[in-house]
Amino acid sequence: MASKIQTVKGTREFYPEEMALRNYIYGKAGAAARSFGYQEWDGPFIETIDLYAAKSGEELVKKQSFTFADRSGDLVTLRPELTPSLARMIAAKQGELTFPVRWWSFGPFWRYEQPQKGRSREFFQWNVDMLGVDSPEADAELIAIGVTFMRSVGLTPELASVYVNNRRLMDSEFDALDIPQEKRLEVSNMVDRRSKMEPAKWDTYVLDAGISQTQLGGLKAVLGNFDLWKKSDELVRLFTALEALGVKEYVKFDPNIMRGLLYYTGTVFEAFETSGSVRRAILGGGRYDNLLADVGGQPLPAVGFAMGDVVTGIILQEKGLLPEFIPSPAPVLVTVFDESLLRESFALAAELRNAGLKVLCYPEPVKLQKQFKFADKMKARIVLTLGPDEAAKGQVSVKNLVNGEQVLVKRDEVAEWIRKILAGVAS
RNA sequence: GAGCCUGUAGCUCAACGGCAGAGCGCUACACUGUGGCUGUAGAUGUUGAGGGUUCGAAACCCUUCAGGCUCCCCA
Structure with missing residues (x-):
């Protein structure tokens, strides 16, 4: 490297x-x-040095400021205060x-x-x-x-x-x-x-x-x-x-x-x-x-x-006063089953976003195991899977990662289900 | 501007002149439509950088960069 x-x-x-x-x-x-x-x-983040030279101490202006010449030769300073x-x-x-x-x-x-x-x-x-x-x-x-x-x-x-x-x-x-x-x-x-x-x-x-x-x-x-x-x-x-x-x-x-x-x-x-x-x-x-x-x-x-x-x-x-910052970017992840169903997954994710949910969609068809692991790492609470079986019946598999339960839900009821699960899960 | 200490795998650290290692994490498989938990296997790397001493340097010396703790300063 x-x-x-x-x-x-x-x-x-x-x-x-x-x-x-x-x-x-x-x-x-x-x-x-x-x-x-x-x-x-x-x-402004950048000021002329004169602004500080007028009233600030020598120490500050000469030794503790980020001062440099711009392309025209004027001295400018990244604001120290x-x-x-x-x-x-x-x-x-x-x-x-x-x-x-x-x-x-x-x-x-x-x-x-x-x-x-x-x-x-x-x-x-x-x-x-x-x-x-x-x-x-x-x-x-x-x-x-x-x-x-x-x-x-x-x-x-x-x-x-x-x-x-x-x-x-x-x-x-x-x-x-x-x-x-x-x-x-x-x-x-x-x-x-x-x-x-x-x-x-x-x-x-x-x-x-x-x-x-x-x-x-x-x-x-x-x-x-x-x-x-x-x-x-x-x-x-x-x-x-x-x-x-x-x-x-x-x-x-x-x-x-x-x-x-x-x-x-x-x-x-x-x-x-x-x-x-x-x-x-x-x-x-x-x-x-x-x-x-x-x-x-x-x-x-x-x-x-x-x-x-x-x-x-x-x-x-x-002092241990910081709340736990949950870096979870979204509570829901939509998996991509295979190349032929990628479009369907993207469309499903878009529908859910239009319904006001924050949704991650896996960007390529890799092994589901990998996608679930990714969901876990992202601290998503729900994973949606749209495979051939679900697609044929107009359904979506909704898995609750917190308790491990998975149910088949009609596609137009998915958003509602997600809201129920998110409301029921503490924190 | 000055003094002291520290830089080793992605992370936390060991090895302290004689084959560069552990834990965690990572990857693969068990489990080709499902995470966490478990088991097995695997990869970790110009030892911050550059120079010197030595048969031999991660280790000792010098330089440099970065970080930490002080002094200084704190608008």
Whole structure:
């Protein structure tokens, strides 16, 4: 055999089983968003690099994007995230859209990173955003949509939680500790990393960054204070709204959640699986009130989150929460007895499809044994045989593969029989 | 960008310097008008790729590709 051409590193191939999982996540995500009245939308998969260069970090644009020159020499990028496209599209129609805008999307994204557990270079992401409202109640709605998804796939509050913090609250705490503005990005990143490090190591790490012993003590007090939310009016309102929305049991305040500083201006949140076997967030998001103005639109408050399909799929798999994806393409298979009866079998299959049934027809006259084995592999529940005997009497043999019973049925009653058998068989 | 580990039959893995194997799956037959279960027989292959050491390499060394786990990063 010639040398195999390999897949591009970090891409994934979706055989029918994987496709079923992807569609399952897509279906549950869409259902959660639609139940809140959100509309599905999408942007281009390819964008100019300028879209991201404007507001995304150097790291992203230069090292983690799939960027290449098209045939005219222009630099184009496979989209690494959706929010800049959203901001542009909203800005373009800002005068004619009815706010608040509530949109969701599910599609492919690309990032040039080292593939590892929970991370590939090509992945699917569910994005949900609300634009035009600046209220903690809007934040609560977004969290509730995420929780609705988690609930619908069987992630109970014991298995997964949403951890919430607020950037403005943290800023005022940093003020109180006299942590200078220019050090806040670094400090925030260190807070983000804290859960992954040994406590003693983290202390020296922070001190090395020029934070005083007193500030460190204060910082640790803040990060260990899980009642801190009571000082934030926004968070108090958020939790009240979460309770009203019936999702409070999933949500916990955690001052260690930072999510970087790129867009986020207020509430930030991340969902994690509680046992921590997958250390990556299931979903994450927050409020980004400055983004529209940053891309040239009128100022517009916004809140949103994104969820990746890779981490979600791993967690559902590890927790045994995935339903059994029956890859059966059709419950009925029509065999082909021999060359002379091939046309009759095809015609029978067509009749049944017109009657609304999903029907596989074997495409060539091979041994019936082989066709039955194929039916079994395809998890068909009924096999129809139209041989010389049946053809002579205008009948069809209908075999129930689940209990092994076979009956002769008049051809024009076959569809009815099939429906009866399918209705009688559990699942 | 850095470190460590792993690539052997379609799949899961064994052989660890001396004839490349097992289980599952696959194919055929028993059963030429009927699947699952059973029995019998059969085929698995450039040991990821390329180079080197050696009388001899799947094994040891180098390079490369891919995957995994970390660091980094996480829009």
